[in-house]
Every structure is written in C-alpha cells, then in structure tokens.
Amino acid sequence: MSLLYFIDLFGTAIFAISGVLLAGRLRMDPFGVIVLAAVTAIGGGTIRDMMLGATPVFWIGNTTYVWVIIITSLITMLIVRRPKRIAWYLLPVCDAIGLAAFVGIGVEKALSYQDSYMIAVMMGVLTGCGGGILRDILAREIPMILRSEVYATACIVGGCTHTGLLELGVNSTQAMLGGIAVTLLIRLAAIRWHLSLPTFALSK
Amino acid sequence: MSLLYFIDLFGTAIFAISGVLLAGRLRMDPFGVIVLAAVTAIGGGTIRDMMLGATPVFWIGNTTYVWVIIITSLITMLIVRRPKRIAWYLLPVCDAIGLAAFVGIGVEKALSYQDSYMIAVMMGVLTGCGGGILRDILAREIPMILRSEVYATACIVGGCTHTGLLELGVNSTQAMLGGIAVTLLIRLAAIRWHLSLPTFALSK
Amino acid sequence: MSLLYFIDLFGTAIFAISGVLLAGRLRMDPFGVIVLAAVTAIGGGTIRDMMLGATPVFWIGNTTYVWVIIITSLITMLIVRRPKRIAWYLLPVCDAIGLAAFVGIGVEKALSYQDSYMIAVMMGVLTGCGGGILRDILAREIPMILRSEVYATACIVGGCTHTGLLELGVNSTQAMLGGIAVTLLIRLAAIRWHLSLPTFALSK
Numbered sequence: 001m002s003l004l005y006f007i008d009l010f011g012t013a014i015f016a017i018s019g020v021l022l023a024g025r026l027r028m029d030p031f032g033v034i035v036l037a038a039v040t041a042i043g044g045g046t047i048r049d050m051m052l053g054a055t056p057v058f059w060i061g062n063t064t065y066v067w068v069i070i071i072t073s074l075i076t077m078l079i080v081r082r083p084k085r086i087a088w089y090l091l092p093v094c095d096a097i098g099l100a101a102f103v104g105i106g107v108e109k110a111l112s113y114q115d116s117y118m119i120a121v122m123m124g125v126l127t128g129c130g131g132g133i134l135r136d137i138l139a140r141e142i143p144m145i146l147r148s149e150v151y152a153t154a155c156i157v158g159g160c161t162h163t164g165l166l167e168l169g170v171n172s173t174q175a176m177l178g179g180i181a182v183t184l185l186i187r188l189a190a191i192r193w194h195l196s197l198p199t200f201a202l203s204k
Numbered sequence: 205m206s207l208l209y210f211i212d213l214f215g216t217a218i219f220a221i222s223g224v225l226l227a228g229r230l231r232m233d234p235f236g237v238i239v240l241a242a243v244t245a246i247g248g249g250t251i252r253d254m255m256l257g258a259t260p261v262f263w264i265g266n267t268t269y270v271w272v273i274i275i276t277s278l279i280t281m282l283i284v285r286r287p288k289r290i291a292w293y294l295l296p297v298c299d300a301i302g303l304a305a306f307v308g309i310g311v312e313k314a315l316s317y318q319d320s321y322m323i324a325v326m327m328g329v330l331t332g333c334g335g336g337i338l339r340d341i342l343a344r345e346i347p348m349i350l351r352s353e354v355y356a357t358a359c360i361v362g363g364c365t366h367t368g369l370l371e372l373g374v375n376s377t378q379a380m381l382g383g384i385a386v387t388l389l390i391r392l393a394a395i396r397w398h399l400s401l402p403t404f405a406l407s408k
Numbered sequence: 409m410s411l412l413y414f415i416d417l418f419g420t421a422i423f424a425i426s427g428v429l430l431a432g433r434l435r436m437d438p439f440g441v442i443v444l445a446a447v448t449a450i451g452g453g454t455i456r457d458m459m460l461g462a463t464p465v466f467w468i469g470n471t472t473y474v475w476v477i478i479i480t481s482l483i484t485m486l487i488v489r490r491p492k493r494i495a496w497y498l499l500p501v502c503d504a505i506g507l508a509a510f511v512g513i514g515v516e517k518a519l520s521y522q523d524s525y526m527i528a529v530m531m532g533v534l535t536g537c538g539g540g541i542l543r544d545i546l547a548r549e550i551p552m553i554l555r556s557e558v559y560a561t562a563c564i565v566g567g568c569t570h571t572g573l574l575e576l577g578v579n580s581t582q583a584m585l586g587g588i589a590v591t592l593l594i595r596l597a598a599i600r601w602h603l604s605l606p607t608f609a610l611s612k
Contacts, residue, residue: 024406031357033404035329046255051454053463055257060323077404119468125443133546138337138347143546153439200441200485202432228610235561237608239533250459259461264527281608342541342551 003173004108007180009068011101015041015131016072018094021080022139030077037073038066039138041098044130048106048123052113092191095132100184103128103155104176107162117167121159128155128183150190150197158183207377208312211384213272215305219245219335220276222298225284226343234281241277242270243342245302248334252310252327256317296395299336304388307332307359308380311366321371325363332359332387354394354401362387411581412516415588419509420473421480423449423539426502428484430547438485445481446474447546449506452538456514456531460521500599503540508592511536511563512584515570525575529567536563536591558598558605566591 019040023033042059049057059065106127110120129152136143162179166172189195223244227237246263253261263269310331314324333356340347366383370376393399427448431441450467457465467473514535518528537560544551570587574580597603 020404021406024404027403027405029354029357029401029403031360031401032355035333035356038326050254050458051463051465051468053257053461053465055255055259055463056318057255057257060255060318060320063320063322066322066326080406114464114468116468116471118471118474122446122474129443137341137545150437151440152443153437156439197437197439199435199437200428200432201435202429202488224608225610228608231607231609233558233561233605233607235564235605236559239537239560242530254458257461259459259463260522261459261461264459264522264524267524267526270526270530284610341545 004105004176007101007176008105009064011098011105012041012065012068013072014094014098014101016069017076018091018098018132019135020073020076021091021094022135022141024077024080026139033077034070034073036135036138038069040131040135041065041069042131043134044102044127044132045106045109047130048109048127051126052110052123054109054113093188096184096187096191099128099132099151099155099187100158100180102131103158103183104162104180107159107179108172108176111166117163120163121156124159124162124179125152125155150186150195153197154183154186154190157186208309208380211305211380212309213268215302215309216245216269216272217276218298218302218305220273221280222295222302222336223339224277224280225295225298226339226345228281228284230343237281238274238277240339240342242273244335244339245269245273246335247338248306248331248336249310249313251334252313252331255330256314256327258313258317297392300388300391300395303332303336303355303359303391304362304384306335307362307387308366308384311363311383312376312380315370321367324367325360328363328366328383329356329359354390354399357401358387358390358394361390412513412584415509415584416513417472417476419506419513420449420476422502422506422509424477424480425484426499426506426540427543428481429488429499429502430543430549432485432488434547441485442478442481444543444546446477448539448543449473449477450539451542452510452535452540453514453517455538456517456535459534460518460531462517462521501596504592504595504599507536507540507559507563507595508566508588510539511566511591512570512588515567515587516580516584519574525571528571529564532567532570532587533560533563558594558603561605562591562594562598565594 016037019037020033022040023036028036042065046057046059049055103124105124107120107124109127110123111117114120133143135141158179161182162175165175165178170178220241223241224237226244227240232240246269250261250263253259307328309328311324311328313331314327315321318324337347339345362383365386366379369379369382374382424445427445428441430448431444436444450465450473454465454467457463511532513532515528515532517535518531519525522528541551566587569590570583573583573586578586
C-alpha cells in the first residue's frame with residue numbers, strides 16, 4: 001500500500017469523524033450520521049474528480065473508502081459518547097489533519113491529469129475544503145472557510161509549498177509531505193492562537 | 205414504454221410538485237417556481253450521472269423529463285391554489301413517493317454502470333435524497349434528511365432490500381418494486397406516527 | 409480573440425467583483441475573498457460543463473479565467489475601499505451584467521454539444537445563475553434567484569430570445585448579443601423599478 005493511498009484513507013477516516021461529531025450536535029439518526037460523514041469525507045474529492053473528468057469518481061471504483069467511512073463512523077458513535085467534553089475541542093483539530101492530507105492528495109491527483117501548478121493548487125484547495133463546506137452547508141453552519149481563521153489561506157500556502165518543492169526538483173512524496181506539514185501547521189497555529197489575516201471588510 | 209421509464213417520469217412529476225409547493229411558501233415568481241421544481245426533480249439524478257460519468261446527464265439527451273417538469277409545475281400552480289389546506293399535508297407524502305421511486309431508479313442505473321451493490325445503494329440514496337436536499341438548501345430550509353424521521357434510513361433499507369432481492373435471484377423489475385415499496389412504507393409510517401430511530405446526540 | 413471569448417472573460421471579471429463585494433460584507437481574509445470570487449465567477453459554467461460531460465471543465469484547460477479572477481479580485485480589494493458608498497449600489501448592477509453575458513455563453517456552449525434549444529436555454533440559465541447561487545449559499549444569503557425581482561425570468565426570456573433569433577436565421581453572434589441585451593435590460597429594469605411578476609404564494 002503506497003503512502004499516498006494510506007494518507008488518503010487516513011484523511012477519509014478523520015473527515016468522517018469530523019462529520020460524525022457535527023452530526024452528533026444536530027441529533028441525527030445513525031444512518032443520517034453516516035450520510036453526513038460520507039459527504040464530509042468524500043465530497044471534496046468527488047467534486048474534484050467530476051471537474052477533471054476522472055469519472056466514475058474515485059470511491060465508485062474502490063469501495064475501500066466507503067468501508068472506511070462506515071466503520072469509522074460506527075466506532076466513533078460508540079466511543080465518543082463517553083468523553084463528551086473532549087469532542088468539541090477535537091473537532092477543529094480533526095478537521096485540520098484531514099484538510100492538510102486532502103490538499104496534498106488533491107494537488108497530486110490534479111498533476112496526474114494536467115500540468116498547470118496553479119490548477120493543481122486549486123484542486124488541492126477544493127479537495128481539502130469541498131467536503132467540509134458541503135458538511136457545513138448541510139448542517140446550516142457558516143462554512144469554516146468563510147471564517148477568519150486562515151482556512152483557505154492555509155490550503156493555498158500548503159498547496160503552493162507542495163508545487164514549489166516539486167519545481168525545485170524535490171521528489172513527489174517529499175514535496176507532498178512538505179505541503180501537508182505546512183497546511184497543518186498553519187491551521188493548528190491559527191486554531192491555537194486564533195490567528196487571522198487582516199480581513200477585507202466593506203461597511204454597508 | 206418500460207416500467208422503469210414510467211416510474212422515472214412519475215417520480216419526476218411528483219418531485220416537481222414537491223418543489224412547486226415549497227416555492228409557493230416562499231412567494232417566488234412563476235419562472236423561479238419552475239427552476240425550484242426542476243432542481244428538486246432532476247437534481248439527485250444529475251449528481252448521480254456526473255459521479256458515474258454518465259454524461260451528458262440523462263435529461264440532456266431526453267427532453268421528456270424537462271417537459272414533464274414544466275407541464276406538472278404549470279398544472280400544479282393552477283390547481284393547487286384552491287384547496288390550500290390540503291397542500292401542506294400533501295408535501296411530505298409527495299416527497300415520500302418520489303423518494304421511493306428515485307431510490308429504485310438510482311440503484312438500477314448504478315448497476316448498469318458498475319457491479320458493487322454497496323455503491324448501487326449509495327447511488328440510490330443519492331438519487332432519492334439529492335434533489336430534495338438541493339431544494340431545501342436553496343430554500344434555506346433544514347434539509348429533511350437531517351431531521352429525525354428516518355429519511356436516509358428509509359432509503360438505505362429500501363436500497364438494501366432492492367439489492368438483497370437481486371442477490372436472491374429475484375428478477376430486476378420485481379426487486380426494484382420490492383425496494384420501492386419498502387422505502388415508501390417506512391417513510392409513510394415515519395410521517396404518520398412520527399417514528400424516529402434513537403438519535404446520536406452529543407451535548408455541547 | 410473572438411467576441412465570444414472576450415464576453416466570457418468580461419463576465420468572469422464582473423462576477424468575480426460581485427463575489428469580492430459580498431465577501432467584503434462578510435469580513436473574509438484575502439484568500440477567502442478570492443475563493444468566493446472564483447466560486448461566483450466560474451461556478452455556473454463548471455456545473456454546466458460537468459453536466460454536458462465537457463471535462464476537464466473549461467478553466468482547467470485555459471488558466472486565463474483563473475488569472476482574470478485573481479487579478480480582478482486583487483484590484484477590486486485595493487480600489488473599492490475608498491468609495492464605500494458606491495459599492496452596494498453597484499453589486500446588483502455588476503451581477504446583472506455578468507448574468508446576461510453568462511446566459512449567452514451558456515446557450516452558445518450548450519448548442520455546440522447538443523441540438524435542443526430548450527436544453528440550451530436551461531444551460532444558459534444555469535451558467536448565469538449557478539455561480540451567484542453558489543455564492544449566496546456559501547454566504548448564507550437567500551439566493552437572489554429566489555427573490556421576486558424577475559431573476560430567473562430574465563435569464564429564461566433572454567435565452568429564449570437568443571434561440572428564437574437563431575431559429576429565425578440570425579447569425580450566431582448577433583443572436584447571442586440580442587439575447588444578452590434582453591436579459592440585461594430586463595434585470596436592470598427590474599432592479600431600477602423593483603419590478604416583479606405576480607408571485608405564486610400558498611398560505612400555510
């Protein structure tokens with residue numbers, strides 16, 4: 001099993017947990033929980049594949065992703081009830097790990113379909129942010145990407161690091177890990193210290 | 205005209221009515237009503253086809269679907285104003301009939317593109333729930349699928365019944381009708397007696 | 409550079425500005441602003457291409473669109489802060505110009521993939537309205553299309569004018585410009601005089 005594939009499954013599991021935790025706040029039934037977990041975990045990559053024309057989309061040809069979501073969701077529902085206080089603290093951290101992994105995956109996959117680094121970064125941002133945005137829209141939360149805690153920024157900087165390292169001749173795996181690390185660190189720092197860029201604001 | 209095709213058009217008409225009824229609550233203009241009806245009626249199948257790579261999507265190659273939506277919407281707008289009290293009672297029932305039909309159609313279509321029963325059930329759930337979710341997002345309602353009345357559950361159980369009957373060697377049409385009946389009965393029972401599974405809830 | 413291409417890039421820039429202006433009201437960080445601008449500018453055409461099977465979607469093969477969005481967004485952020493009072497007045501007007509251009513582009517592109525005028529009009533409406541709807545969903549605004557100011561209506565009438573002129577034997581470019589003019593005039597008139605069709609309303 002390649003590292004890329006492992007990271008992809010790991011991100012899938014993490015994002016499924018993030019979906020389950022949000023579903024728990026909304027008092028959904030168990031199947032509804034799995035639907036929300038699936039949207040969160042494979043939503044971004046699905047949109048990416050539809051845009052690239054990489055159809056049938058990735059999880060149709062390889063059902064491992066769906067099994068990972070189902071099993072992760074069930075385990076999370078069973079385990080998470082006990083330490084209720086930990087759950088909300090963990091949600092943004094889970095989200096950050098999944099986000100970083102998926103940005104890396106998205107950049108990598110886009111480069112196997114076309115050559116533009118800029119498009120690859122956009123596909124990375126989409127893969128990372130798409131599922132979380134869909135989750136938040138379904139749950140009628142304000143999408144995290146619209147909040148000020150450098151969410152899209154982290155993805156863009158991580159994606160640019162990834163493609164920048166490739167441009168410098170670093171090999172594919174190391175470049176991806178570098179990009180993932182940058183995305184993750186920026187998001188974790190932003191969560192920890194409530195960092196934000198100066199916002200662009202227009203008064204009414 | 206095959207039974208599958210008839211059921212598909214019937215579900216399309218029913219979901220269009222569901223879109224029109226919601227639009228009526230939002231005081232939209234007639235063309236806006238038709239747009240919302242169309243999103244509700246063909247949204248789920250459109251997402252399914254884009255994921256499967258079955259493009260151009262089904263209603264581009266066969267304009268009958270769009271005509272069914274336009275004509276159904278116009279008739280509904282003309283007729284429904286009189287018996288105003290019936291309308292809100294009918295909305296969830298219409299929704300249940302369209303839902304059940306579309307889950308069956310979705311499972312069937314997915315099996316003509318790939319072999320996994322699990323993916324087929326997911327595509328059935330998507331075909332059934334997708335349009336209604338898009339409708340509710342556009343109308344800023346909380347998507348029905350997130351409410352506790354076993355919405356996703358009904359689709360999943362109906363889809364599993366469908367594929368389970370196929371596995372047992374039942375012929376394609378009977379398996380589909382069996383699945384549709386199960387989805388419909390569960391939803392109607394849930395609406396009538398406000399059934400719900402125990403919800404998964406995390407306190408803040 | 410063909411007229412079609414120029415109009416497409418112009419509509420892209422206009423819609424990006426519309427996204428930036430809305431983002432400014434939501435106090436997003438600069439990268440979030442660009443994400444919202446991009447969703448607004450290329451969202452509708454992306455959905456159209458995915459439905460038609462015209463993948464990879466248009467902006468993946470030609471990065472000019474993305475550069476137009478990035479540069480327009482940066483310039484808008486720099487310039488727009490000064491004349492703050494103009495901004496909100498301009499938002500619906502920008503939106504109308506982009507809308508009209510994109511309906512024309514969408515009809516034109518759909519006709520290069522299939523023959524039905526009805527589907528072409530639908531693709532025009534989708535290209536014009538899709539990005540704005542996605543923008544409004546992300547920003548948790550009520551989508552403009554659901555408001556009563558003949559939004560979908562303008563697109564449908566403009567699209568029908570476009571295809572009607574083609575049917576009458578008018579050449580492709582003139583038919584498109586005619587359709588664009590009609591869409592634009594209807595929207596501007598609707599904004600100026602708060603025109604609306606009689607709404608379809610059901611009491612609860």
